[in-house]
Amino acid sequence: MRSSVDRLEQQVSSQSDDLVRLQQAEREVQATRTLYETFLTRLKEATVQRGLQQADSRVLSEAIPGRYVSPQKSRIVLVSVMLGLALGAALVFMRQFMNKGYRTADDLEAGTALPVFGQIPKMPIKRRSHLITYLNDKPASAAAEAVRNLRTSILLASPNQAPQVIMSTSSLPGEGKTTQAICLAHNFAGLNKKVLLIEGDVRRRTLNEYFKVESNKPGIVTALGRESGDISDLVVRDPRMNVDVLLGEKSTLNAADLFSTGKFDEFLDRMRDAYDFIIVDTPPVLIVPEARVIGQSVDAIIFSVAWDRTSRLQLKESLRQLDRAKLDVAGLVLAQIDPAGMKRYGYGGKYGTYSTYSSSYYDQ
DSSP, X not given: OHHHHHHHHHHHHHHHHHHHHHHHHHHHHHHHHHHHHHHHHHHHHHHHHHHHHSOSOOOOSOOOOOOOOSSOHHHHHHHHHHHHHHHHHHHHHHHHHHOOSOOSHHHHHHHHSOOEEEEEEOOOOSSGGGHHHHHHHOTTBHHHHXXXXXXXXXXXXXXXXXXXXXEEEESSTTSSHHHHHHHHHHHHHTTTOOEEEEEOOTTTOOHHHHHTOOTTSOOHHHHHTOSSSOOTTTOEEOTTSOOEEXXXXXXXXXXXXXXXXXXXXXXXXXXXXXXXXXXXXXXOTTTOTHHHHHGGGOSEEEEEEETTXXXXXXXXXXXXXXXXXXXXXXXXXXXXEOHHHHHHTTSOBTTBTTHHHXXXXXXX
């Protein structure tokens, strides 16, 4: 019995030693596996990094001296020039296509079959009250000479007798008709003629801004109510211009009805005996009917067309309305010409093809 117990104890002791050695071997295996996995991971990372650093290209053949291949400068320049010309032509065509106004006297005459009496540049003034001062200070300017050309055309238009009562009108407001009327009156007065300037636009009444007078001064309405031809107390005389100015006046009557009565004809008949020339500034044709009414009593109608602004359709409709009223336009005036715009559109300077010679004849 004792021997059996001793033998069992020896077996247990031997198994304990074996277990310790087994556990130690397992720990060594685990450490070796961890170290192996670490080295394997680093090996893979190094392999991937090496693959990324390798170039994707390879040398097929060595470079040898030869001819110039690219870029082909001559071809690039040629293509650029052609594209530039095409783009420029397209822009010019687009601007011409979008243009609905008139830029030259030839174009205006061709589009209306009416003579162009004058081409007046835009007046270089900031305020309306500066207009007369400019005309006095710059008698040899391009604008002043243009007005003289207009005056000459008007006087020579009628072979028998020059028109005495002249109407200035346009299609829409702001197209130069009032400036045209004042310049004509100023120019006729320069010939030592007795001139009366009538403001027929009694709705807007803007002449007072040119002559620095109050807008409520009695004028044309009061004059039409008088039986006598004395209007000396009604006219405005600006010391800068030897012209009698009869301002527009607010009326209880409709403006068209005011001029439709026989009193306006009678008034003009009396004024014909008192003045050499009578200039009537009327409202625009397309806005109100007064221009067609006043036109029945005048000798000549001068129609102002704003340069590059009055559309062909507007001018056509204006002339159609005047024609239906049995009124003939004596001549057109291309007004408010922009010299810089003329050059920009390729029409030359102040007077188109004559701009080369203008500097020796005109003061600026």
